[in-house]
Amino acid sequence: MKYTVMAIVLSAAIAGCASQATIDALQVQDPTVLENGLKASQSTEAGAATQAWVVAYPGSVSGALLKDEQRRLQALGARQQGYFAAKAQCWLNAAREEQAQHNQWGFVDEAVKQADQLIGALEGQGQASADNPKLRTVSTVRPDLWQQLLAIKTSPDFPSCPKAQEVVACSEVALMHAGHEAWTRLFDASALRVAGVLQSAEALPGVLAACRPPKPAPYVPPKITLPTDTLFQFDRGDLAGMLPQGRESLATLAREIVGAGDVTAIRVEGYTDRLGSERYNERLSQQRADTVAGYLRENGVAGVAMSAFGRGKSNSLAQCNDRDREALIACLAPDRRVELSISRKSRTRPAEAQ
Incomplete structure (x- = not known):
């Protein structure tokens, strides 16, 4: 117990054994602790004994x-x-x-x-x-x-x-x-x-x-339809013709596929609208399918069997009779698409994805 002034002086003198850098690094908040020698404080804060303290803590x-x-x-x-x-x-x-x-x-x-x-x-x-x-x-x-x-x-x-x-x-x-x-x-x-x-x-x-509990693996549905109007510039299917939002959406999809961890195969099918020749649309739809499949691979979808097919103007979804070309192009937008069919290991679909 700190009963005497001498004890206070001796303990304060010990401060000289530590480097100033050590003392500074401690960021001591009580200035009386930093005093040393005969000028050190003899207050209660500095450790001087009081009768109440002696009674409360007899040591x-x-x-x-x-x-x-x-x-x-x-x-x-x-x-x-x-x-x-x-x-x-x-x-x-x-x-x-x-x-x-x-x-x-x-x-x-x-x-x-x-x-x-x-x-x-x-x-x-x-x-x-x-x-x-x-x-x-x-x-x-x-x-x-x-x-x-x-x-x-x-x-x-x-x-x-x-x-x-x-x-x-x-x-x-x-x-x-x-x-x-x-x-x-x-x-x-x-x-x-x-x-x-x-x-x-x-x-x-x-x-x-x-x-923290691990985040649930993302759920990738068995069928995904990507409107090509958001993937590519009109009448384009190459990587250079891919729109910024198309790159972003495919990169997000790639992360979800990788995160799911159970995708075994992906079939990519490209489609066009009915405008243009059969041969031209088959080539364009194949190019779009190849570009999408390649972009997924480049963004980490590895070890997954992937195939790409161009379906041209087949399987039309839109019913359009517009005579104005611009209006007809807009109406036929649902036909310009890329469809992904996802095969995966057996997995129960999470409740939030129902």
Whole structure:
């Protein structure tokens, strides 16, 4: 316990053992912690003892008490998982570590008290709080890291990710432990502990991502009709004549086919309207089918049997009697199309695709 002015002066003098760069990197928020020598503050904030503090924290936490708290936590069974249980365990670990080092500053008492409150709440005695308390023997270090942890803690994926909850809970305890070490001017020890928290924080986005359920594979229907007016310029079927929106729609389709993972074969059939000669339309429809099939391959549809056929002006869909050419071309638009027939492994169609 910090009972004497000499103890305060000696602990403040320890600051000289750490480099200024180390101290600066900790971003200590309490200016009294940065003071050293005979000019160091002798206030309560700087660690001076008060009668109330001596009564509240006599520095007499026993190993038996720690074992009792551990037994209570282990008795919770399934409730040992998650944010609050992990935090209670990490507070007990911190208390053991400091007790083994004969810490008499009060941090052991504070750590056990935090664990006791969390365990009590898990047992049904009161409500646990996810807020981090302000402890007398802890100075805030690395506020930027606190913000990173808060961002993870308030993310929508956090409540359903026990692993992330455990990492965040123990990282918060470790940051407070590092804050205690800074408060006692053990800046090198504090920096080492912060480095561990930083490593955990960097891994947290990946931990959260691993908790997210995998996205369902896209459903590719067995028959897809692509209007060639959105794929190609009028009277064109080559790659150079493909419209930007045509490239985009085919690239999207390619991603869906690859994502589905169960497409085994694709038959591509090109069609034209009735305008023009039979031979010309067969050539144009074949060109369109070949271009679509080739574009799908170029965009990742590999390992899938693919065939392309030109059907010319066959299988007309439109019934048009317009005498005006422009009106007739517009009316015949449904005939200008590319149809894809998709073969796939046996798969149940998802409810959302019904």
